[in-house]
């Protein structure tokens with residue numbers, strides 16, 4: 324008994340349990356600050372009160388279907404919150420001011436919800452927001468304006484959103500983006516210069532889409548791109564001109580495409596070799612990506 328009590332006391336000190344624990348939630352200190360986890364707790368609203376000085380709030384796997392303008396306006400305010408996780412809640416509606424007062428937010432996770440639209444200014448006031456996860460939502464991108472206005476956003480995840488087309492100004496108000504994940508969508512073609520507004524992009528993931536070609540002018544604006552993932556598309560060929568202006572490109576994934584490693588593709592293979600581009604690819608015909616270099620044409 325005594326041993327159990329001592330162990331329990333040690334555990335309590337180690338995790339520094341807080342007095343204001345909420346039903347279904349646990350609060351503790353981590354090396355980056357205080358954290359409250361309320362996973363899978365059948366919550367239909369953001370619980371309150373929440374601990375003061377909360378840095379991380381994980382509300383994944385609940386039933387919070389709506390985020391209104393008061394859902395996150397706690398007293399005292401959640402003014403230390405840096406990371407907010409709302410994955411898998413069946414969220415359908417997000418009020419444009421839902422996050423307005425969370426001025427220190429750095430990362431927001433909204434994966435696996437049912438969000439179709441977000442007001443353009445939803446994160447406008449979150450000047451520290453660097454990373455946004457919108458994966459697995461049936462997003463509808465507006466055709467004639469920026470999707471979201473987030474001045475300093477660096478990383479945007481929009482994979483698994485059933486996106487079929489990237490409108491020309493989709494990224495016109497997230498101009499600092501460094502990484503963009505558009506994997507697992509149904510993008511079948513790229514317009515001219517859809518990424519022109521985000522010239523600082525270093526990482527682009529377009530894997531598992533339905534691209535049949537990479538048009539010459541589709542990616543040409545991405546002068547800072549280092550890594551491009553085009554795995555699992557429908558590319559049969561790729562032209563040197565499509566990637567020639569990407570001076571910084573170091574790595575290219577092409578596996579899972581029906582590439583025909585023949586004389587038509589050889590110039591691209593030579594170009595990749597000459598550029599020391601780390602490229603991986605598989606061919607549908609009997610040749611291989613490597614023997615393509617020696618193919619007599």
Ligand SMILES: *[C@@H]1O[C@H](CO)[C@@H](O)[C@H](O)[C@H]1NC(C)=O
Nearest residue numbers: 362363364365383384385411
């Ligand atoms: C949520 O809880 C239920 C019942 O305890 C469990 O069956 C389910 O696997 C849990 N889901 C998650 C995502 O943790």
Ligand SMILES: *[C@@H]1O[C@H](CO)[C@@H](O)[C@H](O)[C@H]1NC(C)=O
Nearest residue numbers: 364365366367385386387413
């Ligand atoms: C939460 O949602 C799940 C799945 O949509 C449902 O089975 C469950 O009954 C809901 N729980 C509550 C408390 O509403």
Ligand SMILES: *[C@@H]1O[C@H](CO)[C@@H](O)[C@H](O)[C@H]1NC(C)=O
Nearest residue numbers: 391392393396418419420423
């Ligand atoms: C919340 O939004 C509603 C409607 O959008 C508005 O009438 C109300 O004044 C807002 N409340 C706050 C606290 O901003």
Ligand SMILES: *[C@@H]1O[C@H](CO)[C@@H](O)[C@H](O)[C@H]1NC(C)=O
Nearest residue numbers: 458459460461462483484485
């Ligand atoms: C995307 O479409 C598929 C097939 O219609 C559907 O099963 C899936 O749930 C959709 N994804 C989202 C995030 O809505």
Ligand SMILES: *[C@@H]1O[C@H](CO)[C@@H](O)[C@H](O)[C@H]1NC(C)=O
Nearest residue numbers: 482504506507528530552576
């Ligand atoms: C691109 O996204 C897919 C799907 O999420 C992932 O499996 C793959 O590893 C990503 N590519 C890179 C280079 O990280």
Ligand SMILES: *[C@@H]1O[C@H](CO)[C@@H](O)[C@H](O)[C@H]1NC(C)=O
Nearest residue numbers: 563590593594595596597598
């Ligand atoms: C290889 O690169 C050099 C300069 O970097 C260039 O002069 C040459 O034409 C290139 N060869 C091919 C086959 O692209």
